[in-house]
Amino acid sequence: MILGIVKGNLVSTIKNEYLRGHKLLLISQIDINGNLLDKQEVIALDLVDAGIGDKVIVVQEGDAIQQMLGHSNAPVNTMIICVVDNIEVIEN
Amino acid sequence: MILGIVKGNLVSTIKNEYLRGHKLLLISQIDINGNLLDKQEVIALDLVDAGIGDKVIVVQEGDAIQQMLGHSNAPVNTMIICVVDNIEVIEN
Amino acid sequence: MILGIVKGNLVSTIKNEYLRGHKLLLISQIDINGNLLDKQEVIALDLVDAGIGDKVIVVQEGDAIQQMLGHSNAPVNTMIICVVDNIEVIEN
Amino acid sequence: MILGIVKGNLVSTIKNEYLRGHKLLLISQIDINGNLLDKQEVIALDLVDAGIGDKVIVVQEGDAIQQMLGHSNAPVNTMIICVVDNIEVIEN
Amino acid sequence: MILGIVKGNLVSTIKNEYLRGHKLLLISQIDINGNLLDKQEVIALDLVDAGIGDKVIVVQEGDAIQQMLGHSNAPVNTMIICVVDNIEVIEN
Numbered sequence: 001m002i003l004g005i006v007k008g009n010l011v012s013t014i015k016n017e018y019l020r021g022h023k024l025l026l027i028s029q030i031d032i033n034g035n036l037l038d039k040q041e042v043i044a045l046d047l048v049d050a051g052i053g054d055k056v057i058v059v060q061e062g063d064a065i066q067q068m069l070g071h072s073n074a075p076v077n078t079m080i081i082c083v084v085d086n087i088e089v090i091e092n
Numbered sequence: 093m094i095l096g097i098v099k100g101n102l103v104s105t106i107k108n109e110y111l112r113g114h115k116l117l118l119i120s121q122i123d124i125n126g127n128l129l130d131k132q133e134v135i136a137l138d139l140v141d142a143g144i145g146d147k148v149i150v151v152q153e154g155d156a157i158q159q160m161l162g163h164s165n166a167p168v169n170t171m172i173i174c175v176v177d178n179i180e181v182i183e184n
Numbered sequence: 185m186i187l188g189i190v191k192g193n194l195v196s197t198i199k200n201e202y203l204r205g206h207k208l209l210l211i212s213q214i215d216i217n218g219n220l221l222d223k224q225e226v227i228a229l230d231l232v233d234a235g236i237g238d239k240v241i242v243v244q245e246g247d248a249i250q251q252m253l254g255h256s257n258a259p260v261n262t263m264i265i266c267v268v269d270n271i272e273v274i275e276n
Numbered sequence: 277m278i279l280g281i282v283k284g285n286l287v288s289t290i291k292n293e294y295l296r297g298h299k300l301l302l303i304s305q306i307d308i309n310g311n312l313l314d315k316q317e318v319i320a321l322d323l324v325d326a327g328i329g330d331k332v333i334v335v336q337e338g339d340a341i342q343q344m345l346g347h348s349n350a351p352v353n354t355m356i357i358c359v360v361d362n363i364e365v366i367e368n
Numbered sequence: 369m370i371l372g373i374v375k376g377n378l379v380s381t382i383k384n385e386y387l388r389g390h391k392l393l394l395i396s397q398i399d400i401n402g403n404l405l406d407k408q409e410v411i412a413l414d415l416v417d418a419g420i421g422d423k424v425i426v427v428q429e430g431d432a433i434q435q436m437l438g439h440s441n442a443p444v445n446t447m448i449i450c451v452v453d454n455i456e457v458i459e460n
Binding site for chain 4: 100134136170
């Protein structure tokens with residue numbers, strides 16, 4: 001699972017019927033301090049109603065998504081599982 | 093899932109029977125602004141009739157593909173799930 | 185599986201019910217000598233009560249986690265499997 | 277799935293019984309123009325009788341391999357699924 | 369699957385009961401000529417009795433490991449499948 005920030009909303013016309021109605025967001029990866037990482041962006045299904053600018057936890061595995069959707073028909077393997085409110089860092 | 097742009101079409105003679113008749117496209121990864129990322133290209137099965145130059149969403153997981161093909165006999169784990177029409181970005 | 189060091193604790197309000205009560209830690213990847221690697225941080229479920237600063241082994245696969253949780257309802261695919269006490273390196 | 281070129285043949289004495297008799301090849305990743313990418317080499321099971329120098333498509337998922345082998349006993353998750361004859365690139 | 373060299377042995381006190389008794393080794397990734405790659409080290413279960421300095425093939429997938437262990441209770445997804453004796457490279 002990775003930490004990211006929601007950057008945008010994807011609009012597509014050709015969609016699998018099981019994807020229809022689901023929001024697909026584009027997520028940039030960030031570090032513990034909220035800085036953008038020079039990494040690839042990922043596209044994630046949003047079931048927790050995240051907004052642009054939210055810090056989120058993204059999981060990349062098909063089985064996890066099917067558990068949340070309740071069926072295994074959607075061809076997706078990346079989803080937002082929660083919005084992060086705060087990160088506690090204790091320096092050693 | 094990742095965002096990419098279709099760059100080319102792969103032609104091969106030795107093919108698994110379950111791959112025969114399916115188009116295999118070569119996809120370069122792009123960022124939210126459509127710029128090419130310095131990442132590896134991926135090869136994806138195309139079931140949505142994407143064309144060269146199209147921006148697409150690519151999913152990399154075997155189970156997702158088997159759901160769209162309706163059987164589990166094709167030895168592939170990467171596919172195009174939709175063509176992207178537009179990306180809405182709201183700057184914060 | 186990868187070697188990492190626990191850097192922080194994630195606090196989130198919107199949580200899947202199966203995640204509730206579980207600690208989510210942010211892990212930085214380290215090399216054999218304990219130096220931080222220039223790699224993306226990962227978020228892992230903690231079932232072994234690791235503390236900030238602990239060196240840990242992180243496994244990234246949903247099935248492995250479901251085995252330790254005893255059910256397959258939590259949408260997570262990364263977890264800490266043990267705290268590392270010592271690394272023996274024999275130079276050749 | 278990725279595009280690669282076969283670079284060498286691995287010889288090992290200690291082998292799982294289900295791997296015995298199967299050829300393991302070392303593959304370097306290439307881009308659409310056939311240039312070597314600065315990426316890690318992968319080791320793949322060869323069931324299509326690829327030769328050194330051949331451009332190949334490599335799939336990295338255990339399920340896909342078990343489908344081609346017809347059993348799930350071989351502890352491998354990377355295989356060559358076809359030799360690529362030609363890549364058609366249409367510049368936009 | 370990747371090519372690596374065994375660098376060290378991990379010692380941990382808090383262990384899942386199904387991991388107890390199994391050796392966990394730290395592996396650095398190498399190229400076809402045996403040079404260390406500037407990549408992350410991985411931790412792998414050792415069932416083939418590899419020693420420090422051995423060149424090994426590492427597979428990263430839970431299912432493959434469960435096949436070799438004969439049960440699906442160990443929360444691991446990376447293992448050494450064989451020691452490599454020789455790599456034949458034919459220059460083209």
